[in-house]
Amino acid sequence: xxxLARRTIAVYAALGWKxxxxxxxxxxxxxxxxxxxxxxxxxxxxDLGCGHGIFAHILHQGSSERxxxxxxxxxDRIAAAVKTQPADGRLRFSVxxxxxxxxGPFDVIACIDLLHHMPKPEQEELLRxxxxxxxxxxxxxxxxxxxxxxxKYLYHYAQDWxxxxxxxxxxxxxxxxxxxxxxxxxxxxxxxLASGRPYPHVVYLARWxxxxxx
Numbered sequence: 001x002x003x004l005a006r007r008t009i010a011v012y013a014a015l016g017w018k019x020x021x022x023x024x025x026x027x028x029x030x031x032x033x034x035x036x037x038x039x040x041x042x043x044x045x046x047d048l049g050c051g052h053g054i055f056a057h058i059l060h061q062g063s064s065e066r067x068x069x070x071x072x073x074x075x076d077r078i079a080a081a082v083k084t085q086p087a088d089g090r091l092r093f094s095v096x097x098x099x100x101x102x103x104g105p106f107d108v109i110a111c112i113d114l115l116h117h118m119p120k121p122e123q124e125e126l127l128r129x130x131x132x133x134x135x136x137x138x139x140x141x142x143x144x145x146x147x148x149x150x151x152k153y154l155y156h157y158a159q160d161w162x163x164x165x166x167x168x169x170x171x172x173x174x175x176x177x178x179x180x181x182x183x184x185x186x187x188x189x190x191x192x193l194a195s196g197r198p199y200p201h202v203v204y205l206a207r208w209x210x211x212x213x214x
Contacts, residue, residue, distance in 0.1 A: 004033055008057050011084050019052070019080065026054055031193040031201050035112065035143045036062050038191070038205055043107040046071065048098045048126075049114035053081030053091075059110075060091040069106075071096040099126055104133050112143045116160075116171045123170065124180060131184050131208060140186065140206040145199055147173045152200040174202060181206045 005027050012019045026032065036058045039045065042065040047056045050070030059068050070093040072078050081093040096102065098114065099122075109130050115123045130140055147153045153171070160169055172180070174190060181188045186206035193201040 004058060004061060007061050008054060011057050012052075012054075015080060015083060022052070023054055029197070029199065030113070031143075031197070032058055032112070034193055035141070035203055038141055038203060039066075039108055039110075040139070041065055043067075044105065045069070045108045045110060046101060046104070046106045047110045047112065048101060048130075049073075049111065049117075050077075050081065050093065052077050053084060053093055055110070055112050056081070056091060056093070057084065060086065064090075066090065068092075069094070069102060071098065071101055073097050099129055101129075101133070105135060106133060106138070107135070108139045108141060109134060110141045110143075112141075113145075115142065115144060116169050117164070117167075118170060120170050120172070123172075124184075127180065127184055131186070134208040136208065138208045140181075140204075140208070142177070142204040142206065143193075144177070144202055144204070145171060146177075146194075146202045147171055148200060152194065152198060156199045177204060185209050 009020060009023050012023045032055050039059060041063040044067045045059055047068060047070040050056050050072045053070050056068050056070035059066055068091045070081060075095050078093050078095045085092055118126065134140065145156050157169060178188050181204065185208065187209055189205040191203045193203060
């Protein structure tokens with residue numbers, strides 16, 4: 001895990017100390033490498049809301065049999081990510097809305113710290129689109145922050161609220177997220193990654209059921 005972190009930091013070091021510091025802080029506060037362990041070693045993966053591409057790089061470096069596409073609405077973030085694209089062609093980035101993502105097929109679609117920035121009706125709309133884009137038994141991986149314990153949730157909410165210039169945030173409880181995913185036709189496993197951290201990280205592994213209808 002430490003080796004993968006060092007490799008990821010090295011990718012961004014060429015962009016300057018601010019970029020390197022940002023990646024170091026992101027890896028320190030969010031269990032991105034731990035989350036990547038839930039992805040199959042061989043897969044075509046779409047990373048929605050990829051930001052500067054940190055998680056996409058972790059996926060790329062974690063297996064030589066992954067093809068990863070990162071999409072984000074913010075052109076400046078994608079511009080930085082494109083500068084880090086490796087020459088092997090297995091990782092690429094593009095500007096795009098999460099609800100207008102590129103054509104697949106994709107084995108896995110990732111939403112890493114994305115949904116809570118979208119109003120709940122838009123979250124459901126996106127999840128329906130993802131369900132329609134996945135093959136039978138395809139995997140949706142959601143890394144979010146849940147609403148318990150309350151002190152961790154409130155601490156993160158306040159920090160995120162300030163970081164994103166006081167824009168509203170739309171977190172769901174574990175129960176609410178699970179019910180939504182199941183209603184849309186996913187079977188869901190839940191893995192908490194909150195232990196030892198001040199943030200209530202949680203991963204939902206949502207498997208698209210064959211024959212389900214979103």
